[in-house]
Amino acid sequence: MTSPAQRKATRLMRAGAPAFIDGTAPVNVPVERTSTVRFESTSSQAALHKRREAGEAVSTYGRHGTQTHRALEAAIGELEGARDVLLAPSGLSAISLVFIGLLSPGDHVLMHDGVYGPVRERIEPLLTRLGVAFSYFSAADGLPHQLLQANTRLIYAESPSSFLYEIVDLPALADFAHEQGVLLAADNTWGAGLLHQPLALGADISIQALTKYLGGHSDLMQGAVSTVDAAIGQRLREAHDALGLSVSADDAYLALRGIRTLPVRLAQHARGAFAVASYLQRVRQVTRVFHPALATDPGHALWSRDFHGANGLVSFALRDADTSLAAAFIDALQLFSLGASWGGYESLALIAPPRRLRTHSYWQGQEAVIRLHVGLEDADDLILDLAQAFRSVLS
Numbered sequence: 001m002t003s004p005a006q007r008k009a010t011r012l013m014r015a016g017a018p019a020f021i022d023g024t025a026p027v028n029v030p031v032e033r034t035s036t037v038r039f040e041s042t043s044s045q046a047a048l049h050k051r052r053e054a055g056e057a058v059s060t061y062g063r064h065g066t067q068t069h070r071a072l073e074a075a076i077g078e079l080e081g082a083r084d085v086l087l088a089p090s091g092l093s094a095i096s097l098v099f100i101g102l103l104s105p106g107d108h109v110l111m112h113d114g115v116y117g118p119v120r121e122r123i124e125p126l127l128t129r130l131g132v133a134f135s136y137f138s139a140a141d142g143l144p145h146q147l148l149q150a151n152t153r154l155i156y157a158e159s160p161s162s163f164l165y166e167i168v169d170l171p172a173l174a175d176f177a178h179e180q181g182v183l184l185a186a187d188n189t190w191g192a193g194l195l196h197q198p199l200a201l202g203a204d205i206s207i208q209a210l211t212k213y214l215g216g217h218s219d220l221m222q223g224a225v226s227t228v229d230a231a232i233g234q235r236l237r238e239a240h241d242a243l244g245l246s247v248s249a250d251d252a253y254l255a256l257r258g259i260r261t262l263p264v265r266l267a268q269h270a271r272g273a274f275a276v277a278s279y280l281q282r283v284r285q286v287t288r289v290f291h292p293a294l295a296t297d298p299g300h301a302l303w304s305r306d307f308h309g310a311n312g313l314v315s316f317a318l319r320d321a322d323t324s325l326a327a328a329f330i331d332a333l334q335l336f337s338l339g340a341s342w343g344g345y346e347s348l349a350l351i352a353p354p355r356r357l358r359t360h361s362y363w364q365g366q367e368a369v370i371r372l373h374v375g376l377e378d379a380d381d382l383i384l385d386l387a388q389a390f391r392s393v394l395s
Contacts (some may be wrong), residue, residue, distance in 0.1 A: 007262040008078070008194065015078040016071030029256060032066035033249045046226060055234050059086075064241075068249040072256045073224075076214075079193030079259070080206050082226035084233030086240045087247050091189060091209025092118055094223025098185050098205055099123055099154075102232070102240030105131030110144055112137060112168060114161025116187060117356040138361035139159040139168045143176045152165055152180065158187035159198075160299070163315055163352045163371055164290050165190070166362040167299030174202025183232070189213075192343075195309045199228050205236075212343025213311065216258035216265055220251045265345070268376050269312030275379035276372065277314045279386065285394045287367055290315040312374040313342060315352060317367040318394070322393060325394060326351050326368035332389035335382055342373035347382055349373075 018025045037059055039045035049060050057073060059065055064155035065073075065087070073085040088094040095116070105111065109127075111119070113136040124134050137144035139157075155177045159168035170186060177184040185205040192213040198206040208214065210222035227233050272292070277291040289296075291311040292303035303310075318326060330338055336349040350371040363369075374382060 011078055012075065012194075012259055012262065015259075016074035018067075018071070029068055029071040029253065031249045031253045032068045034066060035062035037061055037064075055230070055237065056161055063244060064244045065252070066248070066249055068252045068256070069247070072252045072259075074212075075256055075259045076193065076208075076224050076226060080188070080208075080226040081197055081228065082206065083228045083230060084226065084237070086225045086236055086245075087232075087252065088223040088225065088240075088245045089212075089247055090221045091116075091207070091211055092122065093245060094207050094209070094225050095119060095187070095234060096123055097240055097243065097245065098207060099127055099132070100154075100234045100243065102154060102183060102185075102205075103132050104153075106151055107131075108133045108135065108149045108151045110137055110147055110152055110155045110182075112139055112155075112157040112161070113156045114139070114164065114166050114360045114362055115156065116162045117353070119156070120220075120359065136359075139166055140361060143172060145176075146179060148182075152182050155182055155184045156186075157184070158190075159196075160190050160292055160303075161360065161362060163356065163358060163369065164362050165292050165297075165299070165313065165315070166360075167196060167292055167302040167306070169302055170198055170201045170203060171327050177204075178202070183205075187352045189311065189343075190311060192262065192266065192306065192311070193300055194266060195311065196307050199226065201306060204229055204232055208227075209343075210255045210258075211341065213266065214255050214258050214260065214343075216261065216344060217254070218341065218344030218346065220254045221293065222247050222251055222255055232386075253295040265376065266309065266311060269374060272372040272377070272379040272382065273310060273312045273314050276374050276382055276386070279383045280314065280316045283386075283390060285319050285320050285390055286316045287365070288317045289367075290317075311343075312347075313371065315369055315371045317365055317369050319367060320394075321366045321368055323351055323354070323368045326370055328388050328393045330370065332392050333385055334388075335377060335385040336372065339373075342371075344373075345376045347373060347375035347377055 076085045183204045186203040188206045189209045206226045336347045339348040357363045
């Protein structure tokens with residue numbers, strides 16, 4: 001009898017699992033470290049090189065990865081619904097791979113104005129120097145017809161957006177891009193592949209910082225680029241090889257281990273974040289709470305349509321624009337650490353840099369904004385911690 005289709009959480013427990021050899025297999029993929037790959041014979045070496053040149057993800061040198069990497073790529077492929085997955089040393093390097101691999105001098109990029117800050121601050125200047133032009137569009141203004149140019153080759157979006165979690169209508173943007181013969185790439189770090197599938201919604205490329213939720217323990221730096229298109233995958237693979245991008249087998253193992261607990265971790269993050277966001281809506285010192293799972297969030301309807309849940313990120317605006325008060329509030333917190341990343345088991349707090357908020361059309365205020373990452377601690381304890389900080393600094 002054919003077994004029923006398995007749900008994604010079940011499939012993730014088996015994606016990339018080691019094969020049985022002589023009747024046995026470990027539960028976890030071994031960490032296979034090597035720089036040199038030995039070949040049984042010159043004929044086997046030639047055969048493997050031929051397979052690699054044809055686009056198959058086989059290793060003929062340590063930089064190409066090992067079976068540990070292949071297992072992680074298979075698991076991310078399951079998450080993203082992807083044909084090809086390429087690993088990179090960080091989320092930013094994964095984004096850079098997409099731009100460098102797909103663009104040429106004279107090309108033009110349409111960029112959602114809520115993207116991760118270093119894309120503007122690091123990648124745009126680099127690519128501008130190499131002859132690529134950039135324009136920014138607001139998701140609130142609808143499809144960017146007026147900004148499209150004859151040389152537009154790529155549309156790049158992040159949904160939800162960085163710091164404020166603006167939801168982009170990705171299916172509409174995908175239809176628009178493909179009608180114009182333009183590729184669409186989406187940063188999917190917030191959705192982690194489990195909560196959001198940009199490729200299924202029409203995007204050509206999905207990018208993640210595995211540093212965040214896939215790792216889940218704040219102990220690795222890694223990124224991934226996924227696509228369903230074989231031709232795009234080949235172009236990205238060639239650039240990936242030319243740039244010498246590689247990750248250690250140890251870090252690949254850590255990311256794969258994180259994937260196994262991703263569904264239960266994200267569910268707990270979501271419960272805690274919703275409780276914290278609901279509490280913050282009742283705090284008089286707070287003017288606005290940013291979290292798409294809230295029914296009052298402007299993007300809630302799109303989030304409900306295109307996403308399968310929320311994560312641990314919540315931002316809120318204080319009534320006062322004085323960032324020194326925001327800093328004092330963060331310093332008064334006892335369970336939230338001050339940290340610039342997110343996605344681990346620990347709760348974090350950070351002042352959103354005003355320079356990054358100003359470039360995002362979704363933000364119209366002057367208040368100080370604090371971003372929280374709600375970790376796996378008990379939400380009631382986190383709320384008590386926030387309450388005491390409000391009393392001691394902003395009462």
